[in-house]
Amino acid sequence: MTQQFHDTTLSGQALDQIFRAARTYNGWLDKPVSEAQIHAIYELMKMGPTSANMQPARLVWVTSDDAKEKLAQLCSDANKDKVRAAPVTVIIGYDIDFHEELPWLFPHTDAKSWFEGNEAGRKEGAARNSALQGAYLIIAARALGLDCGPMSGVDLDGVTKEFFADQPRHRADWICSIGYGDPTTVHDRSPRPDFDKFNRIG
Amino acid sequence: MTQQFHDTTLSGQALDQIFRAARTYNGWLDKPVSEAQIHAIYELMKMGPTSANMQPARLVWVTSDDAKEKLAQLCSDANKDKVRAAPVTVIIGYDIDFHEELPWLFPHTDAKSWFEGNEAGRKEGAARNSALQGAYLIIAARALGLDCGPMSGVDLDGVTKEFFADQPRHRADWICSIGYGDPTTVHDRSPRPDFDKFNRIG
Numbered sequence: 001m002t003q004q005f006h007d008t009t010l011s012g013q014a015l016d017q018i019f020r021a022a023r024t025y026n027g028w029l030d031k032p033v034s035e036a037q038i039h040a041i042y043e044l045m046k047m048g049p050t051s052a053n054m055q056p057a058r059l060v061w062v063t064s065d066d067a068k069e070k071l072a073q074l075c076s077d078a079n080k081d082k083v084r085a086a087p088v089t090v091i092i093g094y095d096i097d098f099h100e101e102l103p104w105l106f107p108h109t110d111a112k113s114w115f116e117g118n119e120a121g122r123k124e125g126a127a128r129n130s131a132l133q134g135a136y137l138i139i140a141a142r143a144l145g146l147d148c149g150p151m152s153g154v155d156l157d158g159v160t161k162e163f164f165a166d167q168p169r170h171r172a173d174w175i176c177s178i179g180y181g182d183p184t185t186v187h188d189r190s191p192r193p194d195f196d197k198f199n200r201i202g
Numbered sequence: 203m204t205q206q207f208h209d210t211t212l213s214g215q216a217l218d219q220i221f222r223a224a225r226t227y228n229g230w231l232d233k234p235v236s237e238a239q240i241h242a243i244y245e246l247m248k249m250g251p252t253s254a255n256m257q258p259a260r261l262v263w264v265t266s267d268d269a270k271e272k273l274a275q276l277c278s279d280a281n282k283d284k285v286r287a288a289p290v291t292v293i294i295g296y297d298i299d300f301h302e303e304l305p306w307l308f309p310h311t312d313a314k315s316w317f318e319g320n321e322a323g324r325k326e327g328a329a330r331n332s333a334l335q336g337a338y339l340i341i342a343a344r345a346l347g348l349d350c351g352p353m354s355g356v357d358l359d360g361v362t363k364e365f366f367a368d369q370p371r372h373r374a375d376w377i378c379s380i381g382y383g384d385p386t387t388v389h390d391r392s393p394r395p396d397f398d399k400f401n402r403i404g
Contacts, residue, residue: 199260202264
């Protein structure tokens with residue numbers, strides 16, 4: 001029985017928490033994020049839809065001092081200390097050969113064959129859908145009372161080499177710190193476009 | 203004053219609505235989605251973070267019978283009737299020259315210069331960040347009591363030509379129907395991976 005929520009709107013506080021009042025943090029309170037919290041984020045984010053349920057994201061949750069330092073060295077100067085201070089920074093990568101997993105992820109049809117022999121198409125699909133998954137990760141973390149600091153100022157080839165060395169078909173795509181944000185490290189809110197600027201109804 | 207929600211978890215019903223019980227729909231009830239609802243979705247989704255607030259998504263909300271038919275003709279056979287029946291199908295595109303907007307979207311620094319002369323990098327950033335925005339769109343629609351049917355089975359070059367003809371730097375990337383889902387059109391839930399399958403803690 002499919003549960004439906006037609007015309008049910010989340011509470012104003014919930015909408016504030018996941019969208020309207022949520023902010024990107026550049027520094028973190030000295031308060032840990034547990035492995036149970038990491039699992040809880042993933043349990044939510046994995047429910048979000050991806051094309052043919054491909055679930056191409058491959059995630060490394062950087063929590064140890066050693067791994068944080070390795071990742072910080074590969075970040076732009078502005079991001080190094082953020083990564084050192086964050087309880088967790090997730091490396092969002094993807095598997096170019098995600099289609100090998102489709103026989104069990106999308107079992108009712110032969111979706112693997114759709115992607116065989118088309119590496120460029122796989123890379124495009126993996127990048128698009130792992131980005132969707134990264135957005136679900138951000139919303140899931142916020143929905144559980146955590147804050148995020150997504151970053152793209154990082155040497156992706158270096159991160160791929162360092163953190164996916166044993167997985168030659170995986171690529172790092174961006175990173176996102178998660179923790180309890182330090183409210184003094186939030187910048188002024190950047191402007192948001194009015195509807196008519198980037199939207200058309202046709 | 204930055205509002206924080208530390209350790210506040212959304213209600214179980216809210217988590218069900220946006221992640222756990224939400225489903226992808228393949229057919230739609232005969233119930234319209236208003237322009238006010240479309241605007242409300244955008245007002246939420248635009249608050250989600252993008253790199254340097256680039257907001258590269260360019261959205262066409264297909265609602266008229268004429269536009270639906272044009273879009274349906276460019277869809278795979280499996281998706282044609284879905285698009286015809288949905289009250290709205292959003293074309294998620296992106297602007298390869300999003301950096302031209304950065305002087306007002308990210309006003310505190312010269313972010314435009316970071317992207318000048320690097321079209322490949324802009325295309326990668328636009329695709330990644332517009333995908334994030336598409337995921338925010340899905341969650342926002344669900345948070346407002348609507349259902350989604352994201353699809354990538356569509357002729358993207360054809361959609362770009364048909365719907366972004368006046369915007370030669372825009373590209374269509376995927377589409378997503380929005381409406382009141384018909385519960386009889388939901389497939390069995392595809393399996394979701396255990397944490398250890400695609401995650402590592404390091």
